[in-house]
Amino acid sequence: MTVLDSRPELPMEGDGRRHDEKSDVLITDSGVSMSDVADLGVGRGPAWLDEWLASGAADVVAWRRHIHAHPELSRQENDTTELVAEVLRSVGLHPTVLPGGTGLICDIGTGERCVALRADIDALPLQENTGLAFASVNDGACHACGHDAHTAVLLGAALALASAPELPGRVRLIFQPAEESMPGGALDVIAAGGLDGVDRIFGLHCDPRLEVGRVGTRVGAITSAADLLELKLTSPGGHTSRPHLTADLVHALGTVITGLPALLSRRVDPRSGTVLTWGAVHAGQAANAVPQDGLLRGTLRTGDHRVWNDLEPLVKDLVQSLLWPTGVGFELEHRRGVPPVVNDAESTAVLRAGIEAALGEDALAGTEQSSGGEDFGWYLEHVSGSFARLGVWSGEGRQYDLHQPTFVLDERALLAGVRVMVHTALTSLA
Numbered sequence: 029m030t031v032l033d034s035r036p037e038l039p040m041e042g043d044g045r046r047h048d049e050k051s052d053v054l055i056t057d058s059g060v061s062m063s064d065v066a067d068l069g070v071g072r073g074p075a076w077l078d079e080w081l082a083s084g085a086a087d088v089v090a091w092r093r094h095i096h097a098h099p100e101l102s103r104q105e106n107d108t109t110e111l112v113a114e115v116l117r118s119v120g121l122h123p124t125v126l127p128g129g130t131g132l133i134c135d136i137g138t139g140e141r142c143v144a145l146r147a148d149i150d151a152l153p154l155q156e157n158t159g160l161a162f163a164s165v166n167d168g169a170c171h172a173c174g175h176d177a178h179t180a181v182l183l184g185a186a187l188a189l190a191s192a193p194e195l196p197g198r199v200r201l202i203f204q205p206a207e208e209s210m211p212g213g214a215l216d217v218i219a220a221g222g223l224d225g226v227d228r229i230f231g232l233h234c235d236p237r238l239e240v241g242r243v244g245t246r247v248g249a250i251t252s253a254a255d256l257l258e259l260k261l262t263s264p265g266g267h268t269s270r271p272h273l274t275a276d277l278v279h280a281l282g283t284v285i286t287g288l289p290a291l292l293s294r295r296v297d298p299r300s301g302t303v304l305t306w307g308a309v310h311a312g313q314a315a316n317a318v319p320q321d322g323l324l325r326g327t328l329r330t331g332d333h334r335v336w337n338d339l340e341p342l343v344k345d346l347v348q349s350l351l352w353p354t355g356v357g358f359e360l361e362h363r364r365g366v367p368p369v370v371n372d373a374e375s376t377a378v379l380r381a382g383i384e385a386a387l388g389e390d391a392l393a394g395t396e397q398s399s400g401g402e403d404f405g406w407y408l409e410h411v412s413g414s415f416a417r418l419g420v421w422s423g424e425g426r427q428y429d430l431h432q433p434t435f436v437l438d439e440r441a442l443l444a445g446v447r448v449m450v451h452t453a454l455t456s457l458a
Contacts, residue, residue, distance in 0.1 A: 065089050065439045068241045069387045069447040077450055080188040081443060087187075088442050091115070092180035093162040099151030099169040099176070102209035105130040108149045108179065112203050115183055119190045123201075126220050131205035131213060133222050136186065137195035143456040144200040144222075144229040144411075145449050146404065147182035148175045148207035157433040172435045174234030174420065179203060181232065181418075181445035188450050197457040200226060210256065210365040212403025218410060228375050229413035230382075230452050231404050232445055235395070236427045238419030240438040243383045243448055244395030245416045247376045252301060252329040253336040254365040254401030259284060259347065261311075262357040265320035275355035277322050278311050284324060285309065287350045288343070295342060300332035302339075303399055329399050331368050340364065367405040375414040375456075382452030383416070387444055393419070418445050 067081055091111070100108050109130045113123045116134050123134035131149065135142070156163045156170035164170040171177075186201050202222055206213030223229070238244055261281060266274030289304045296302045304326060311322030328343065330336050340362045351358050383391050395417050404415050420437035421427050428435045 065443060067443045068440055069444060072386065072388070072447070074192075076192050077188050077447065080191045081184075081446065084184065084187060085443055088180050088184040088446060089439050091183055092176050092439070092442055095149075095176040095179055096160075096171050097162045097165055099164050099166055099171050100149075101153055101169055102150045102206035102213070103128060103130055105149050105205050109203070109205070112149070112179065112183060116186060116201075119187055121186070121190060126205065126216055128205065128216055131216065132203050133217065133220070134186070134201045135198050136189050136201065137198045139197040140225075141197035141457055142200055142225045142227055143197065143453050144202055144226045144407075144413075145182055145185060145453060146202040146204055146229060146231040146407070147178040148204050148213070149179050150175060150206055150208050150213070152208055152431060154431070154433045158436050160436065170433060172433055173208070173430050174435070174437060175207065177234055177420070177437060177442055177445070178232065180442055181449060184442065184446035185449035185453070188446060189453065195457070196454070198225075199453045199457075202229075207403050210254070210363065210401075210403075212366050212406060214403040214406040218406060223407065223410050226411050228378065228456050229407050229411055230375070230379055230449070230456070231413075231415045232418040232448065233402070233415065234420045234430065234437055234441070235417035236421050236429060236435065236437070238393060238395075238417055239421050239423045240419050240441045241387060241444055242391050242393045242419040243387070243416050243444075244393045244419070245371070245376055245380050245383070245414065246395050246397065247371055247373045249331040249333075249368045249370050249397050250395065250415055251369040251402040251405065252331045252397070252399045253333070253368045253405070255328045255336075255339065256363040256365060257304075257324075257326050257328055257343065258361040258363070259324040260359045261322040261324070261351075263318060263320055263355075266318045268316045268318055271318060274318050275357075277319050277356055280351055280354040280356040281309060281311055281322050281324060283350050283354065284347060288346055291346045291350070292343075295346070296330070296335055296339075297332070300330050300335040301397065301399065302328075302330040302332070302335055304328045329401065331397050331399075333368055333370060336367060366401045366403045367409060369402050369405040369415045370408055371414040372408075372412045375412045378456050379414040379416055379452050382455045383448050385455065386447035386451040391444075416448075418448070
């Protein structure tokens with residue numbers, strides 16, 4: 029099977045070197061032919077991991093490039109799922125595709141104790157603008173959040189673990205669909221029994237603010253809950269010269285736009301990191317007519333799980349109190365998104381030990397809480413675990429942010445991620 033045809037004159041990416049300048053293909057039935065990507069943890073063992081990476085590193089890079097070139101949006105990840113399943117089956121593993129048809133679960137090893145490792149596989153609805161030779165060939169979709177890297181890292185960890193002479197327990201691989209679609213594909217995994225028997229779960233996410241070879245950890249909330257608000261307003265409409273004879277819808281919109289964030293800042297503990305930001309507002313066309321309808325959309329985020337549980341009724345009461353004097357009718361849709369990812373101390377200690385074993389003490393880094401949402405939080409509603417940030421910046425030049433069509437990463441991070449995943453699983457099962 030040819031996974032990805034390489035092209036001449038590949039641009040530099042991340043590590044400042046040209047990849048695969050001489051080879052005709054990146055991976056074929058007969059083997060791999062491409063330039064090496066530096067393994068920052070080489071020699072740290074165990075011996076079977078070093079041996080697998082010595083021969084399999086180019087496969088990890090090739091998988092990532094193929095997935096990057098063929099991104100699939102949430103719950104459409106059919107080809108990605110099939111690729112992952114095919115690679116796992118090639119080493120004798122038995123993946124189970126989720127009932128929805130995308131994403132899969134696969135166990136390695138035996139025993140009662142079980143640790144789960146998770147990667148998300150979906151792409152974003154953005155047009156890529158990187159100029160890479162393996163840029164997206166699918167219009168309107170690209171891996172601008174690094175899920176292609178997450179998938180390749182977990183595939184590499186899977187095949188490395190499968191090569192081990194013996195494991196101290198079971199490792200469950202979770203290749204999850206629809207992370208970018210609220211409330212997230214994590215719920216599909218849980219509903220399918222993906223956490224049954226799991227003691228702990230771990231995950232990594234690309235971080236372009238961290239240099240490759242470093243991994244950021246944090247005890248407590250590392251991401252925020254993220255909800256969507258949609259407010260529809262209605263008015264009889266009228267002439268702008270006689271606003272007293274109607275309900276001034278645009279004025280009412282302005283009242284909510286400025287008033288709701290201000291009231292929330294006085295009704296919610298400021299230490300919770302609660303932030304309401306409006307992203308879209310629509311109303312009217314004529315300068316001299318009061319419109320009959322309007323629409324307001326925004327995101328509401330918080331880093332506090334207790335606050336998240338209280339926000340929906342609070343927001344409804346505040347909107348009602350703001351709009352009552354205006355006479356404008358309203359319909360509020362508050363779509364609960366994902367809970368915050370809250371890392372427990374014990375699991376984070378396990379993860380930090382895995383990072384140190386994989387890459388050395390210098391690889392350990394702290395990280396701040398993000399206002400972004402991540403559906404890994406659903407897993408932590410059921411089992412203990414920890415989520416970390418994998419450094420993907422080359423250390424030189426511009427840092428391309430996540431969710432931008434220009435996002436690129438240093439491919440040395442792929443091998444670092446494989447080592448971290450493997451050592452974290454072994455540490456958790458020890």
